[in-house]
Amino acid sequence: MQIHEQPQLKAEARDFNFFYGEAQALKKINMPIYEKKVTALIGPSGCGKSTYLRSFNRMHDLYPGNRYEGEIRFYPDNTNLLSPEVDPIEVRMRVGMVFQKPNPFPKTIYENVAYGLRVRGENNKRVLDDKVEQALRGAAIWEEVKDRLQDLAPNLSGGQQQRLCIARALATDPELLLFDEPTSALDPIATGAIEELVHELKKRVTILIVTHNMQQAARVSDYTAYMYLGEMIEFGKTDEIFIKPKDKRTEDYITGRMG
Amino acid sequence: MNDSQHLSSQFDEELSRLRTHVLQMGGMVETQVSAAIEAYSSGEVASVKTIVETDRKVNELEKAIDDDCAHVIAKRQPTASDLRLVLGISKIVTDLERAGDEAKKIAKGVRRIYEAGHMPSQYGIGIRHLAEAALLMVRQALDAFARLDAVQAQAVIRADSDVDTEFKSIIRQLITHMMEDPRTITTSIEIISIARAIERIGDHAKNVAEQVVFVVEGRDIRHLKEPTK
Numbered sequence: 001m002q003i004h005e006q007p008q009l010k011a012e013a014r015d016f017n018f019f020y021g022e023a024q025a026l027k028k029i030n031m032p033i034y035e036k037k038v039t040a041l042i043g044p045s046g047c048g049k050s051t052y053l054r055s056f057n058r059m060h061d062l063y064p065g066n067r068y069e070g071e072i073r074f075y076p077d078n079t080n081l082l083s084p085e086v087d088p089i090e091v092r093m094r095v096g097m098v099f100q101k102p103n104p105f106p107k108t109i110y111e112n113v114a115y116g117l118r119v120r121g122e123n124n125k126r127v128l129d130d131k132v133e134q135a136l137r138g139a140a141i142w143e144e145v146k147d148r149l150q151d152l153a154p155n156l157s158g159g160q161q162q163r164l165c166i167a168r169a170l171a172t173d174p175e176l177l178l179f180d181e182p183t184s185a186l187d188p189i190a191t192g193a194i195e196e197l198v199h200e201l202k203k204r205v206t207i208l209i210v211t212h213n214m215q216q217a218a219r220v221s222d223y224t225a226y227m228y229l230g231e232m233i234e235f236g237k238t239d240e241i242f243i244k245p246k247d248k249r250t251e252d253y254i255t256g257r258m259g
Numbered sequence: 260m261n262d263s264q265h266l267s268s269q270f271d272e273e274l275s276r277l278r279t280h281v282l283q284m285g286g287m288v289e290t291q292v293s294a295a296i297e298a299y300s301s302g303e304v305a306s307v308k309t310i311v312e313t314d315r316k317v318n319e320l321e322k323a324i325d326d327d328c329a330h331v332i333a334k335r336q337p338t339a340s341d342l343r344l345v346l347g348i349s350k351i352v353t354d355l356e357r358a359g360d361e362a363k364k365i366a367k368g369v370r371r372i373y374e375a376g377h378m379p380s381q382y383g384i385g386i387r388h389l390a391e392a393a394l395l396m397v398r399q400a401l402d403a404f405a406r407l408d409a410v411q412a413q414a415v416i417r418a419d420s421d422v423d424t425e426f427k428s429i430i431r432q433l434i435t436h437m438m439e440d441p442r443t444i445t446t447s448i449e450i451i452s453i454a455r456a457i458e459r460i461g462d463h464a465k466n467v468a469e470q471v472v473f474v475v476e477g478r479d480i481r482h483l484k485e486p487t488k
Contacts, residue, residue: 214336214338215336218338242338242339242342243338243339243342243477244339244343244477245339250339251339251340252263254338254339255265255337255338255339255340255341256265256266256267256270256335257263257264257265257266258266
């Protein structure tokens with residue numbers, strides 16, 4: 001079925017190169033990220049998909065010797081996220097991240113979610129209560145934790161911890177959420193819950209997700225990009241990539257013909 | 260189509276077994292059709308029984324192949340060309356099975372005509388030619404599937420309109436016969452249904468060819484006005 005719609009751009013990589021010291025990890029990436037859509041990055045280990053993902057919230061700034069070239073444009077304001085004038089802390093408010101392993105702070109459930117807001121200077125209890133509830137509801141975990149907000153977050157189950165981390169990322173109302181293999185440490189039920197959540201979240205936020213699970217990419221994403229050896233090999237609608245990819249290398253990877 | 264091997268050699272085996280079974284089933288259907296045509300021309304009514312028996316085997320194979328397709332989907336979650344192959348096969352076997360049913364109809368019709376003491380070839384001039392064209396379509400469609408050859412598949416699709424035209428002209432002839440001599444009506448009606456069955460076999464071969472194009476190129480060319488796109 002052909003659906004003719006022209007989604008808005010939320011972000012866009014333009015001739016983007018990335019270097020770990022001398023080693024070039026990403027080569028001339030050009031790729032659109034559409035607003036309120038889920039874009040999946042797939043590719044074998046070491047292809048640069050996580051490196052690419054992390055560039056969106058300037059995580060690489062934390063280590064010396066890392067170098068960006070080119071641009072990642074962020075809309076609607078058309079800022080270049082990589083520009084040295086742009087404050088990485090500001091970027092991270094707008095671009096949230098969820099990691100492979102749930103990594104809640106060793107604090108209460110409530111404080112985990114309120115943390116980003118406090119960093120931003122919010123101290124009004126009423127506002128915090130409200131935002132925490134909204135974020136927990138948004139991450140589909142409110143019903144499970146509303147009576148134990150003062151419990152320690154690390155005591156939650158793995159799946160709950162991951163949803164708490166999503167709530168924590170949602171609390172600052174980010175425009176783009178980055179997921180780095182968010183379900184690889186979870187069982188199938190918890191994975192299903194996260195996938196369902198991704199589907200709900202895209203109503204309000206743009207999502208970029210790295211996954212090793214090809215079926216997951218096919219299930220949750222609207223667009224898929226296949227990366228190999230630091231290059232973007234193919235980008236397209238997920239339906240097309242999984243039924244009729246254009247590039248033989250994409251085909252070989254998704255059909256399990258290469259290691 | 261992708262010829263390189265999967266990381267899982269077992270997956271390769273499962274897919275190649277599926278293809279082999281489809282070709283095996285196709286071979287049986289081809290034999291059924293050609294035996295039915297033979298029976299029509301020669302009056303060798305004994306072969307009708309064999310055709311009916313083969314149909315049972317064809318039905319069994321259809322179920323077995325469909326079952327294997329379901330297993331491959333459940334176990335391997337095939338994508339891209341693999342997915343298209345499995346989907347294509349599951350549709351191809353439906354058409355092959357139906358072509359087999361049509362062959363059975365032809366055989367039974369032939370038997371009824373002979374048992375009534377008539378010679379069908381006296382009435383249906385052109386039937387044999389029509390049947391040979393349809394049989395050729397079946398052969399070429401299976402060939403196109405075996406070699407995953409979209410060009411040959413397209414040729415099969417084009418051939419279908421010739422078969423359709425020929426079928427219509429046979430019907431016109433038979434109607435004239437019936438008007439001229441009402442005593443031929445019973446046999447003519449049998450022959451019309453035989454001609455219809457042959458024409459349907461051509462349609463099924465065309466459907467198989469369309470699936471081959473889908474498997475190879477990922478294009479769905481069914482229900483297009485022009486036969487080749």
